[in-house]
Amino acid sequence: MSFFSSSNNFILEIGFELSSTSLHESVFPVYDFPQWKILTNHSSKDHLEEQSRDLLKKAKSSTQRPFGALVSSAQEIEIAAQYANFLYIPGELCRQSDILEAAAHSHLPLVVERGCFLAPIDVVRIVEKLKNADVALVDCGTANGYSDSVLDPRVLFLMQKTGKKIGIHLSDLLSPEGQTYTHRPQWLSDTDFIQAFVRTGKALGASFYVVKSYGKGAISTDQALKYTVGN
Template identity: 25%
Template structure:
């Protein structure tokens, strides 16, 4: 079964989580999918000090636990420091390693030791083949399941480009390779102290990744991306998610 991950970039409010979770639950019911709900309790790598980061680990994990209790969805969140792995692992099903941190040995080892699935995002400065080393760190540290995620490579300043050859290269390492269709259209730091993006290319990124063999798809979604507190320019509108998921599973 194709894996789908979707949700807001950061936890903005309980109301936002509820709105997105309700929609994902409905899509799962109608399409027979198992979309994993994603949201970050802390965005530790924002462009500027004044950027919104989220509610923090304690409140954020409780809000994610509330989503599971109400909607029965599987959960994914990212961690930035090794000590966060254990408490986050008590709440979520998948621990995500951010792209900038995918070579951080202590972070990978701590995530693996929780026994949860570990999703390692490929750094913007690494090739797909280079991901064998983060993968091996997590595997040798006892991870039960490891996914690798493509999210583009730095291409000069304030730009990313996706080399879709990375997908089959990573499939030679891990059985599950996810395409991060929304972060791959970012324009890092290109919007006067915030990250810009081109959300109109998200569906094409998904289709191209499927052609190259991706068996997982990651979408950050929001009811009103232009008013989102993080990553709005590259997030998919929540109303556009179901049709794209339906296309990818056909």
């Protein structure tokens, strides 16, 4: 990615508020459009769009640091592309052609998650659809039932073969979909596993990691930094 090309072991922090002034130099904020809209669903469509633009304008004017926007529709892409430095496509949309096409037309760097049900070999198809776009790929784990995700080394191996920068979504591995279920064994959410995920990622070429700053899937960015930048 253009502004990440010389960086390794950085973190993308997904949140619905942008407070980039307090972030570590190796952390880049990602504004979560869909989540923010859910939390403010009392507003009209026009008001939501106006508020979104205001937040992105403020972020762009208040910091020289790159920041991204997680987007889930062509309209969100159009708005975010005017202010953000890169776009983030969630896993459930990783094969949706109209979203990928709209994102590619923004001419911004793109971070695309691999959906948890997408076969490892199909990460190649994501890259093929985006053709000449500047793309990085993120693995969120492979669905394993009972709200569990498994870090499959085959995925990272095949991602690495695409020649794209690759990353691992730590929050989705510890708490898929940000949920906590009564039948889910607590050991599956043990944050000590962050170290295992990072070590596996580094062995297979991962150069960045993703965390969420909100909800039940939240991970302390400082804790993630300890295992990524600190090692």
